[in-house]
Amino acid sequence: xxxxxxxxxxxxxxxxxxxxxxxxxxxxxxxxxxxxxxxxxxxxxxxxxxxxxxxxxxxxxxxxxxxxxxxxxxxxxxxxxxxxxxxxxxxxxxxxxxxxxxxxxxxxxxxxxxxxxxxxxxxxxxxxxxxxxxxxxxxxxxxxxxxxxxxxxxxxxxxxxxxxxxxxxxxxxxxxxxxxxxxxxxxxxxxxxxxxxxxxxxxxxxxxxxxxxxxxxxxxxxxxxxxxxxxxxxx
Numbered sequence: 001x002x003x004x005x006x007x008x009x010x011x012x013x014x015x016x017x018x019x020x021x022x023x024x025x026x027x028x029x030x031x032x033x034x035x036x037x038x039x040x041x042x043x044x045x046x047x048x049x050x051x052x053x054x055x056x057x058x059x060x061x062x063x064x065x066x067x068x069x070x071x072x073x074x075x076x077x078x079x080x081x082x083x084x085x086x087x088x089x090x091x092x093x094x095x096x097x098x099x100x101x102x103x104x105x106x107x108x109x110x111x112x113x114x115x116x117x118x119x120x121x122x123x124x125x126x127x128x129x130x131x132x133x134x135x136x137x138x139x140x141x142x143x144x145x146x147x148x149x150x151x152x153x154x155x156x157x158x159x160x161x162x163x164x165x166x167x168x169x170x171x172x173x174x175x176x177x178x179x180x181x182x183x184x185x186x187x188x189x190x191x192x193x194x195x196x197x198x199x200x201x202x203x204x205x206x207x208x209x210x211x212x213x214x215x216x217x218x219x220x221x222x223x224x225x226x227x228x229x230x231x232x233x234x235x
Contacts, residue, residue: 014225015039031087044069085122107143107213150208
């Protein structure tokens, strides 16, 4: 069993390896979460050594991390391309025999709407994880960002799909979590998720849904940090 220190080292290896894919003059999508943070720090170190890049943050958290690392920031409407996006994942289907191989669940930090926009826009999307995020089949809830006025309606539609929605509550204040976009998050349990692609399309079609955390057919490469290196998986 991994210790917390071992997991942190694996995350660092994955993030730092992904950062080596960043080249001079790149526009880079900067993901959210603890593993993506290592990539941001590594890119910042390369910038200090002369690398010329611009970053597009996917959350307030990644924006602050990038500023601290000395990375120049931009936005999607100010560029004509995104060369590379680096982001973490809460779970990755790791089964070459499965149709969903390489599919992700994201949104544990509530940033999945902006993450998906940037990740899907990038010419190449790489995912950084430690082995604890790999699974043969999704077994965690799917975050669904919803308009505040729509959350009860969306919750009813999720129940119609045999899911169990829970409004995400804030930890350090009374009330729900509010995303950077000013919306709410429903964590939706589906048991099982036999066809992530179909579920993703169905959730996207519900009025009031801003975005959901199923990332299907988006990842190009996954960097899995290990105790003694990094496993690179191409899709």
